[in-house]
Amino acid sequence: MLHLIVAFLLVAAHGAFATPCHFESQGEGRVAAIVDARSVRLDDGREIRLTGIEQTATTKQALTSLLSGRDVTLRSVDDTPDRYGRQGALVFIGENDTSVQAMLLAQGDAVVSAEIVDKDCATALMTSEAAARRQKMGSWADPSAIKNAESPDDILAEIGRFTVVEGKVLSVRQAGATTYLNFGRNWTRGFAVTISKRTLPAFESAGIALKSLENRRIRVRGWVEGNTGPRIDVRLVGQVELLGASEPTGVRP
Template sequence: MHRTAIASLAAALLTGASPAAACEGLRMAPGGLVTEVVDGDTVLLDSGLAVRLIGTQAPKLPLGRDDVSAWPLAPEAKAALENLALRREVQLGYGGEEKDRYGRALAHLFVGSGDSLVWAQMHMIEAGLARVYSFPDNRRCLDQLLAGEARARAERLGIWTDPYYSVRAADRPDEWLDRAGGYELVEGRVLLADKNGPRVYLNFGRFWKEDFTAVIEAPALRLFERDGLDPLLLEGALVRIRGWVDDRDGPRIEVTHPEQIEVVARP
């Protein structure tokens, strides 16, 4: 059964989570031998299959793109995944959409065999060399990964010592508006949760054309409803929202599934 990061909006404090040792409920499949580590969240197998470690985002490398600069700690993240997985047998676990538009497998990666499997996603996140990055069609085990990320952040491991990855203050968007186009974690108190037509707006300031806003469109609202969650109940709550920032009437993040919102403190 699918478990969400916030089982209900009345009792959704991730700080109280106690993650299990490994992700369960997946469709397991043989993987093969890892022949190359592309970066901190992508590997190549001896079959020629590229595997994207679903649920995580490691610091990015240019990978031959002239217009892309390496993110801080990108070489360290790649080295950590190499130390874990390179030239080792792996198994793949699927918990949602199984291929992306590039033909890469979207899978949880388990390194080793028998009872000694290491869940690569959790390994990278707990080391502070990746953060949780999720999709509405691939939500398995995000609660565990979010709890692992919270531990790494609390211990200031890896990326959590670098300002590039800092959690942004929702009430000070002028300090990070230049991050528009990037993937960010933004934390603040919801001043107003309001439904207007088919969408819900979570407003973090009094001037919606300037302040930070999270937008939940109709398809995402159906996922909230399916999980028994009402985002309007977030009014007054201190929350952390993750996603891609755009600049439309002030900085915004579109929330496409419930796990993008972590409740830090209830109203």
């Protein structure tokens, strides 16, 4: 029966890629320069932004070691440039089946951004990150790499940075068009996750009722903002991971 189900899914996907993240090829080129921790410039002048990851302190150095002067293939669902003129893509070295993003994540030299919505690809990237967390590689060797939701001041110090936070949701409240996942009893100073009404259908499609997150441990990732209490605005389902009640910090895939 399992074989029949797998076969059906392959047919339904209309020839989906056998390897996760192997989207349609969007061209090739040679890396002429490393622009920053997530962007490279090819010899034909195109600037490429590596989708699916956010940087750590070691990302640029690792990216330089991996890509300087290398021939690469670009894969993505489309080649539409962002507002800065950069083409977003998963980057593959030569004929390698593993993306550069997955390599960086597996080394602990990057963090999953959750922007890739393709389920298989997103799972593959999360798995690479989880392996690095378990082995405390790269940035995960730092005990403070994952912030504790019960320490709002530590999270507030990360304003303007992409941050990973873990903790127990104490309450779920709605105010206007925004749902709040509160991690502290003081709503104004404690850490909270905000989710807008327009994002709710994505959680519903994923089978996640926000109210069901009360008293659950979760891991959330995103940009920290806020003046009194720290906030992370969740716009993608992949920014939230459910954790088991007895799981050690930072190890769940």
